[in-house]
Amino acid sequence: MSHIVVSDPEVMHGVPVFEGTRVPVQTLFDYLEGGDTLDDFLKGFPTVSRDAAVQVLEEAKQLLLTSS
Helix, strand or coil: CCCCEECECCEHHHCCEECCCCCEHHHHHHHHHCCCCHHHHHHHCCCCCHHHHHHHHHHHHHHHHHCC
8 A cells, every 4th residue: 555554563563554643444444344434434533534545445446456
């Protein structure tokens, strides 16, 4: 993933998080998997920008589409 996602052993034990936050990227996928919307996620985690969340989703989509 791009610089939107960072992994640092000093932040959340190295779990990939949105840059500049302590919000794990996995949380976005958990929200969506649970039936919540992107807006629900953004309301719950206001430190994550809409652009960052959409970029992560786009990059995940590209990884899935190009790995086939």
